[in-house]
Amino acid sequence: xxxxxxxDLEKRVYAHKNKVFKGFTSKYNLDKLVYCERYExxxxxxxxxxxxxxxxxxxxxxxxRKENIKFEDLAGDWF
Numbered sequence: 871x872x873x874x875x876x877x878d879l880e881k882r883v884y885a886h887k888n889k890v891f892k893g894f895t896s897k898y899n900l901d902k903l904v905y906c907e908r909y910e911x912x913x914x915x916x917x918x919x920x921x922x923x924x925x926x927x928x929x930x931x932x933x934x935r936k937e938n939i940k941f942e943d944l945a946g947d948w949f
Contacts, residue, residue, distance in 0.1 A: 872895050873930075875915045875916060877912070904943065
């Protein structure tokens with residue numbers, strides 16, 4: 871699982887799906903958007919990111935399952 875923030879979700883999803891950058895997501899083939907939250911400010915998003923990253927894998931899976939039980943790619947046919 872990968873948790874991150876962005877101010878351009880479409881661009882970030884494109885980068886992950888197309889392995890634009892070498893790193894964690896390309897190394898482990900993480901290219902599905904299965905959960906997202908929207909915040910008004912970067913500060914709010916950063917606080918939430920830290921909260922999610924600090925949680926257990928089970929908590930992350932439970933959070934995703936509440937909204938996307940089948941772990942479907944929310945980016946759909948963007949690309």
